[in-house]
Amino acid sequence: MTMTLVRRPGLAKVRTKRAPLYVASLVFAGVVVLLALLAPWIQPYDPNIADLGNALAPPSGDHLFGVDAAGRDTFSRLVAGARTSLLGPLGVVVFSTVLGAAVGVAAGWRGGWLDSVLSRGSELTLAFPGLLLAILIVSVYGEGLLAPVVALSVAYFPYVSRLTRSLVLAERARPYVAAYQVQGHSGLQICVRHVVPNIAPVVLAQSTVNFGYALIDLAGLSFLGLGVPALTPDWGRMVFDGKSAIQSGYPLSAIIPCLAIVLTVVAFNVVGERWADKVAGRTR
Amino acid sequence: MNFLRFAVRRLLEMAVTLLGASFVVFGAMYLAPGNPASFLLGGRSASPAALEAIEKQYHLDDPFIVQYWRWLGNIAHGDFGRSLEYRTDVSDLLSSRLPTTLLLVGMALVIVVALGLALGWLSAVRGGAVDSGILVGTTFAVGTPSFVAAILLQGFFAVELGWFPSSGSGSGDGLGAMLWHLTLPAIALALYLVGLLARVTRSAMLEALEGEHVTVARSRGVPERHIISRHVFRNALGAVLTTAGLIVSTLMVCTVLVESAFSVGGIGQLLELASTTKDFPTVQAICLIIIGLFMTVNLIVDLLLPLVDPRIKLGTRAAS
Amino acid sequence: MTTLDIRGLRLRLPGAARPVLDGVDLSVDASETVALVGESGSGKSLTSRTVLRLLPKGAATEGRVEVAGDDVLTMNAKQLRKLRTQTAAMVFQDPRAAINPLRRIGDFLTESARLNKLMTAAEADTRAVELLDAVGLSADLMRRYPGQLSGGMLQRVMIAAALMGDPRLLLADEPTTALDVTSQAEVVTLLADLRERFGTGLLFVTHDLGLAAAISDRVYVMYAGRIVETGPSESIFARPRHPYTRALLASTPSLDTPQGRLTAIDGQPPDLRQELHGCPFAPRCPLATEVCTTEAPQSTSAPGEPAHTAACHHADRLAREAADV
Numbered sequence: 001m002t003m004t005l006v007r008r009p010g011l012a013k014v015r016t017k018r019a020p021l022y023v024a025s026l027v028f029a030g031v032v033v034l035l036a037l038l039a040p041w042i043q044p045y046d047p048n049i050a051d052l053g054n055a056l057a058p059p060s061g062d063h064l065f066g067v068d069a070a071g072r073d074t075f076s077r078l079v080a081g082a083r084t085s086l087l088g089p090l091g092v093v094v095f096s097t098v099l100g101a102a103v104g105v106a107a108g109w110r111g112g113w114l115d116s117v118l119s120r121g122s123e124l125t126l127a128f129p130g131l132l133l134a135i136l137i138v139s140v141y142g143e144g145l146l147a148p149v150v151a152l153s154v155a156y157f158p159y160v161s162r163l164t165r166s167l168v169l170a171e172r173a174r175p176y177v178a179a180y181q182v183q184g185h186s187g188l189q190i191c192v193r194h195v196v197p198n199i200a201p202v203v204l205a206q207s208t209v210n211f212g213y214a215l216i217d218l219a220g221l222s223f224l225g226l227g228v229p230a231l232t233p234d235w236g237r238m239v240f241d242g243k244s245a246i247q248s249g250y251p252l253s254a255i256i257p258c259l260a261i262v263l264t265v266v267a268f269n270v271v272g273e274r275w276a277d278k279v280a281g282r283t284r
Numbered sequence: 285m286n287f288l289r290f291a292v293r294r295l296l297e298m299a300v301t302l303l304g305a306s307f308v309v310f311g312a313m314y315l316a317p318g319n320p321a322s323f324l325l326g327g328r329s330a331s332p333a334a335l336e337a338i339e340k341q342y343h344l345d346d347p348f349i350v351q352y353w354r355w356l357g358n359i360a361h362g363d364f365g366r367s368l369e370y371r372t373d374v375s376d377l378l379s380s381r382l383p384t385t386l387l388l389v390g391m392a393l394v395i396v397v398a399l400g401l402a403l404g405w406l407s408a409v410r411g412g413a414v415d416s417g418i419l420v421g422t423t424f425a426v427g428t429p430s431f432v433a434a435i436l437l438q439g440f441f442a443v444e445l446g447w448f449p450s451s452g453s454g455s456g457d458g459l460g461a462m463l464w465h466l467t468l469p470a471i472a473l474a475l476y477l478v479g480l481l482a483r484v485t486r487s488a489m490l491e492a493l494e495g496e497h498v499t500v501a502r503s504r505g506v507p508e509r510h511i512i513s514r515h516v517f518r519n520a521l522g523a524v525l526t527t528a529g530l531i532v533s534t535l536m537v538c539t540v541l542v543e544s545a546f547s548v549g550g551i552g553q554l555l556e557l558a559s560t561t562k563d564f565p566t567v568q569a570i571c572l573i574i575i576g577l578f579m580t581v582n583l584i585v586d587l588l589l590p591l592v593d594p595r596i597k598l599g600t601r602a603a604s
Numbered sequence: 605m606t607t608l609d610i611r612g613l614r615l616r617l618p619g620a621a622r623p624v625l626d627g628v629d630l631s632v633d634a635s636e637t638v639a640l641v642g643e644s645g646s647g648k649s650l651t652s653r654t655v656l657r658l659l660p661k662g663a664a665t666e667g668r669v670e671v672a673g674d675d676v677l678t679m680n681a682k683q684l685r686k687l688r689t690q691t692a693a694m695v696f697q698d699p700r701a702a703i704n705p706l707r708r709i710g711d712f713l714t715e716s717a718r719l720n721k722l723m724t725a726a727e728a729d730t731r732a733v734e735l736l737d738a739v740g741l742s743a744d745l746m747r748r749y750p751g752q753l754s755g756g757m758l759q760r761v762m763i764a765a766a767l768m769g770d771p772r773l774l775l776a777d778e779p780t781t782a783l784d785v786t787s788q789a790e791v792v793t794l795l796a797d798l799r800e801r802f803g804t805g806l807l808f809v810t811h812d813l814g815l816a817a818a819i820s821d822r823v824y825v826m827y828a829g830r831i832v833e834t835g836p837s838e839s840i841f842a843r844p845r846h847p848y849t850r851a852l853l854a855s856t857p858s859l860d861t862p863q864g865r866l867t868a869i870d871g872q873p874p875d876l877r878q879e880l881h882g883c884p885f886a887p888r889c890p891l892a893t894e895v896c897t898t899e900a901p902q903s904t905s906a907p908g909e910p911a912h913t914a915a916c917h918h919a920d921r922l923a924r925e926a927a928d929v
Contacts, residue, residue: 021420124304127575129537136309139559139567140316140323216429220541223431224556239435243545247450251439258432266427496701503656503696504716504765505688514715515704594749595705 025270032264036082043076047233058252068242068253078260080233085261088149088227089214095153096160097207101196103157104164109172109191118165122158130155131217138226145228148221152214163206167199201279208272212265219261235261287587294586298579305575306359309568310352324368324564337366359572365565369558374569377554384453385543385550387462389535391470396477396531401524403478404485408493409512418482425479430538434472434545441468451547469546473538477531484527488520495519522593528585533578607773607805608632608655608692612667615650615829617660620876625650626829628667632773632805637796639808639816639837641852642826645873651826652775652809656688672772689720692773693766695795698782699758703750710746713765722769735764738801739794756787763794767802774799777809792819813852817841822911825849828874828884831903835912845906845914845923847889883917891918 035042050072059066065074107118125133130152137151138144171177172195180190221227222236230237235257242254316323324338338344343351358365364374407418442450454465492498493516501511539552547553551570558566589596608631615625625647632638642648653659654669657676669676671692679687696702703712713735714728723731733743739760750758759779766774776795780788796819799806810816816823817837825833825846833846844850851869871888874880883889886896895917904919906912916922 021423120304124301124308127301127305127533127578128308129533129574129578131540132537132571132574135540135555135559136312136567136571137315139562139564140312142562212427216427220429220431223429223541224544225560226556236431239431243435246435246439246443249443251435251443254435255439258435261432262424262428265429266424269427270423495704496696496698497704499658500694500696500702501704501715503653503658503688503694505685506716506719507685510715510719514707519704519706593706595751 022270022274025267025274028263029267029271032082032260032267033086035079036086039079039083043073043079045073045076047072047076047080048231049073065256066252068238068245074238074253074256077233077238078235078256081235081238081257082260084145084228084232084234085215085219085236085264088145088218089211091145091149092152092156092214092218093207093211095149096156096210097203099153100157100160101164101203104161105168105191105196107161108165108168109187109195115165118158118161122162125155125158128155130213131220134217134221135224135226138221143226143229148218148227152217156210156214159210160203160206164199164203167202168195171195171198202276205272205276205279208275209269210272212268212272215261215265215268291587294583298583302576302579303356306356306572307352309571309575310355311348313564314348323562338368359569364569367558367563367566369561369563369566374565377566378551378569378573381550381554384455384462384466384548385536385539385552388453388466388469388473388539388543388548388550389532391463391466392473392477392535393531395470395474396481396535399474399478400481401485403482404489405512405517407482407486408489408516415486418486422479422482425475426483428475429541430472430476431541431545433475434469434542437468437472438545453548453550455549466548469542469548472545473535473542476538477534481524481527481531485520485524488523489516492516492519522589522596525585525589525592529578529582532581533574536574536577606631606670607634607636607672608807609670610651610655610668611670613651613654613669614666615647615654615659616664617876618662621879622829622876624829624876625654628826628829628831630807630824630831630834632807634772634805635799635803636822637799637806637808637820639810639820639823640826641810641813641816641823643811643873646826647829648809648811648826649777652694652777652807655773655775655807656692656694657684685720689716689722690769691771692775693769693771694775694777695759695762695766695779697778699762700750700755700782702762703758705750707749708746709748709750709753709761712750713746713761713768716765717768728768731768732764735767736761738767738798739764754787755783756790759783759787759791760794763791763798767798770802771804773805773807775807775809778811779808780810780815795819813841813849825852828880830884830915832885832916833912833914835906835909835914839906839909839912843906843912843923845912845919846885846916847891847918847922848885849914850922851888883915891922893917 065078068074068077103114103118107115133155134148134151137147141147176194177190180194181187218227219234219236219239222234223240225237225240228234228237238257239254239261242251242257245251246254313323343354346354355365362375364378366372367374367377370377403418403422407415438450442448448468449465452465454461495515498511498515501515502508506514536551539550540555541552542548543550543552544556551573554566555570557563558570610628610630613625613628613630614623616623628647628651630638630640630651640648640651650660654665655671655676657669657679659665665677667677671687674683674687676684676687703709707715710729710732713732714723714725717723717728717731718725729746732746736743736745741757741760741764745753745757745761750761753761759782763779774795779795780791783791792815795806795808798804808816808820813823813825817840820837823834823837823840824831825840825848827848833840833844833849835845840849841853844853848869855869869888874884874887880900882895882897882899883892883901886892889896899917901915901917901919903913903915906914906919906923
């Protein structure tokens with residue numbers, strides 16, 4: 001579930017004309033991150049305390065978003081769940097960006113066998129959708145957060161490295177690189193001091209969009225019961241837990257985390273694509 | 285390069301990539317903590333008979349590469365091994381569930397193609413408020429995971445309004461019942477890709493609209509609707525077609541979420557059950573099928589592209 | 605009746621401080637070749653596109669653009685379609701961009717006639733093959749794709765396509781600029797031949813004054829959206845009455861005067877974002893005086909040559925200088 005920004009079938013219009021959507025997205029993403037950071041101080045109840053007598057209670061002054069089927073406060077679980085739900089994608093983005101950028105820079109700068117290995121490898125990984133690879137790995141390792149994060153990082157890194165490689169190739173062709181080479185600077189120096197800072201904004205914009213997709217994939221795993229362990233508060237897991245209550249007409253405890261997922265993903269996508277546009281406008 | 289040579293070369297490339305993928309799928313087993321036999325048993329009671337069956341099926345005493353080669357050979361003959369959970373051949377499991385999933389994916393594909401192309405077309409041609417509205421809509425479509433769509437559709441249209449059944453595939457009650465049961469799952473499955481395809485179509489059509497040949501067609505009095513279909517949409521078709529592989533593989537993978545949300549007894553639900561019960565041969569088989577399907581669709585697209593766009597010489601797509 | 609008669613055409617674009625076209629008067633008679641010359645950005649292409657009402661978004665027009673007696677600017681959709689299919693046609697600058705690369709040559713030639721139900725598919729094919737023959741191409745190109753043809757061949761196809769509806773007026777917008785030198789000469793000769801054979805009026809838009817003088821009966825010189833000089837080709841070439849025309853002539857390489865030095869015109873054409881006072885060419889003009897920056901010059905005829913007019917305060921002085929040299 002990744003869409004590379006190189007082609008950007010896009011939102012140019014909404015992003016430029018409808019700045020309000022961008023501002024709203026930025027604010028929303030900021031609020032979600034803040035909630036995740038301050039969760040222990042914000043959550044009104046222990047997210048794992050079950051009050052079965054109060055199960056499936058509707059929203060009230062005591063329970064802002066009601067209570068789930070196991071009698072746990074939905075708002076507290078939502079706030080606590082923001083931590084796991086953001087931490088996983090963050091891990092995927094950090095791993096895949098660092099790995100992808102390193103491999104991409106090396107392949108773009110050095111070319112040769114490294115480059116052909118990379119293109120073979122990304123062809124293989126592109127055939128392996130992230131979610132499928134994660135399911136395969138989880139079915140070997142068992143549930144948990146680390147295995148799917150590693151699997152998704154592996155699935156996402158070719159997207160980053162291909163983007164980085166193409167950017168490095170373009171950067172390398174620019175006259176200043178030759179100028180530095182003539183002056184006797186080493187390839188590594190030029191790479192680290194000039195090329196990497198120049199391409200970083202584009203790569204980071206792509207990674208911001210990838211964050212949204214990683215969130216989708218990880219939430220999907222949790223929804224299948226394959227992600228985080230059973231009691232951990234997590235948005236995908238909350239949808240999984242609230243699934244059966246829907247059938248009996250109590251959809252709220254599943255719908256609330258659904259909305260949180262959609263809004264967060266949309267916010268990160270809009271922000272990432274906007275950044276990519278800005279960067280593209282500046283460098284072209 | 286002539287067509288046949290190109291087709292053969294692409295087929296070989298596909299075989300190599302498939303070999304790599306199968307290697308990953310097989311080798312993943314050895315990443316498991318503990319020895320493979322106990323992993324394959326997955327906590328099930330290790331009766332001597334079961335142990336013997338596993339030993340026999342996997343030849344665990346042989347070197348890794350020999351095991352892999354034998355496993356690959358069996359798959360080539362349609363033998364995906366035995367499911368430890370269901371105690372039957374994996375291929376039987378698959379063939380009994382495949383029709384449901386193919387119907388579901390087929391329905392979703394129809395929705396994706398019809399709605400995605402129509403929305404992208406409208407967005408590019410109409411512009412203004414229509415364009416902005418569709419863009420906001422596709423932004424949310426692309427941000428909505430298929431299981432979230434499934435839960436929301438189920439809660440509203442099945443439980444609240446009762447228009448559609450909330451679970452099951454209706455198989456056994458005829459095609460009509462199946463179509464009725466699979467409507468909501470198909471919509472849930474299609475939503476993300478409708479957004480994606482609409483965006484791809486929109487941007488490709490906008491690019492084509494910029495073309496001088498569109499102005500020329502106008503200068504010659506060609507009616508506007510013909511200009512859009514013959515010069516704008518026609519020219520956007522190549523870009524649209526290259527997303528086909530991604531669309532089909534995303535549909536297949538996401539059946540795991542949607543089928544489990546709606547309790548539809550297809551391949552996706554089987555993958556979910558197999559991975560929670562550590563029924564590894566089944567997981568392996570489904571992974572290979574999805575990857576194989578993705579690569580087959582891509583191969584077909586590669587062969588079709590030169591027909592859609594005579595500028596593309598066979599096999600020059602690799603750069604995209 | 606004139607084939608094309610433009611009177612007082614003024615065209616405004618959103619974001620521009622002055623009209624992009626400012627009081628253009630221009631006419632083309634039946635079977636006449638008229639050249640419209642100017643630098644890029646002078647408004648010459650826009651003028652020719654206005655004849656087919658191919659206007660940019662948000663354009664507002666004043667004045668009249670009559671083709672065969674009907675005002676293009678006030679036509680309804682049906683009349684406009686008739687104009688574009690049967691009365692006037694345009695040959696564009698870059699045939700590679702102008703012809704859809706995904707459709708066959710035959711489709712390109714016949715599409716307008718077929719889709720507007722002016723001919724059956726068979727009739728359109730027959731006519732297309734005739735016209736391919738007329739432009740010196742063989743009938744088997746009908747099934748080829750544009751990518752398989754050279755630029756020169758494609759421009760011939762473009763010309764054949766323009767003749768499909770047997771138009772009274774042919775507009776050629778820099779038809780040779782995108783071609784290599786040999787194809788350029790071929791295309792120019794072809795256009796001249798066809799004009800004679802089919803009796804169409806031809807408006808030839810170019811930045812090349814030498815080429816314009818060579819092929820046309822009359823020449824219009826355009827600068828900053830205004831016609832600054834017009835007249836019979838020989839007299840414009842021999843006795844330019846506007847300093848801009850003179851500068852254009854001096855910057856055109858010529859085989860006749862191999863020792864002559866080429867001079868570029870200093871400065872830039874005026875910015876569309878600024879209003880113009882006085883003569884638009886004044887900032888770049890070596891003859892400019894006080895009056896040029898304050899008062900817009902009116903068109904005046906040359907003595908004894910009513911058809912040769914120029915909009916310059918110093919037209920007569922310029923003509924005298926030319927005569928002295």
